Amino acid sequence: MALFLDIHPENPQSRLISKVTETLKSGAVIAYPTDSGYALGCALGNKNAMDRIIKIRQLKRHHHFTLMLKDLSHVGEYAKLNNSGFRLLKKILPGAYTFILEGTKDIPNRLLNGNRKTIGVRVSSNAIVQSILEDLMEPMMSVSLIMKGYEFYHGNDVKTVLNNSIDLIIDSGHCPPQPTTVIDISENDVIILREGAGSLEFVN
Numbered sequence: 001m002a003l004f005l006d007i008h009p010e011n012p013q014s015r016l017i018s019k020v021t022e023t024l025k026s027g028a029v030i031a032y033p034t035d036s037g038y039a040l041g042c043a044l045g046n047k048n049a050m051d052r053i054i055k056i057r058q059l060k061r062h063h064h065f066t067l068m069l070k071d072l073s074h075v076g077e078y079a080k081l082n083n084s085g086f087r088l089l090k091k092i093l094p095g096a097y098t099f100i101l102e103g104t105k106d107i108p109n110r111l112l113n114g115n116r117k118t119i120g121v122r123v124s125s126n127a128i129v130q131s132i133l134e135d136l137m138e139p140m141m142s143v144s145l146i147m148k149g150y151e152f153y154h155g156n157d158v159k160t161v162l163n164n165s166i167d168l169i170i171d172s173g174h175c176p177p178q179p180t181t182v183i184d185i186s187e188n189d190v191i192i193l194r195e196g197a198g199s200l201e202f203v204n
Helices: 014-025 046-057 083-092 127-136 154-163
Strands: 001-004 030-033 035-043 067-069 097-103 118-122 140-144 167-172 181-184 191-194
Touching: 001 046, 001 154, 014 030, 014 035, 014 127, 030 083, 030 127, 030 154, 035 046, 035 067, 046 140, 083 097, 127 140, 154 167
Parallel strands: 001 167, 030 167, 067 118, 097 181
Antiparallel strands: 030 035, 035 140, 067 140, 097 118, 181 191
């Protein structure tokens, strides 16, 4: 049965955030709200937790996991990014965007997408996500919580479906499922793979 935490959406309680990060470090899978709906997350490089997420979401083995970062200060440790790409990310993040970048040589293959060796990168504006990552002091591996036949607007929606499949659920009130805008800049061009919650106004 999952631990259920009610965390304030704008002023996350530090003791509850500490409980989340402690649970992540123990190998847990969590469901948490973002600026584009609920997501499933686990500690960076936790293979067992990633395998559990793959099973829950019924994902293909080479599905893009997203690297959820607090900010862009350490993005170069995980992904290759030229100057124009960095300027684009800096201009529009944080926000409801996923950027597809070429992973660095030090990233384990299981974190990358197939033969392309790419990885998704996000910087969310959600205060709870920011607080978790600040306390965790490393990125989270994450995928959107999308399951056929279900929609997740509140923590109780997640609890109804996944209470016995994951370890912790965060509720922070209404969190409508709006997928991120996905932008591929792994090569020289800027390619919009999916138009979602993030505006394309500043993408040029």
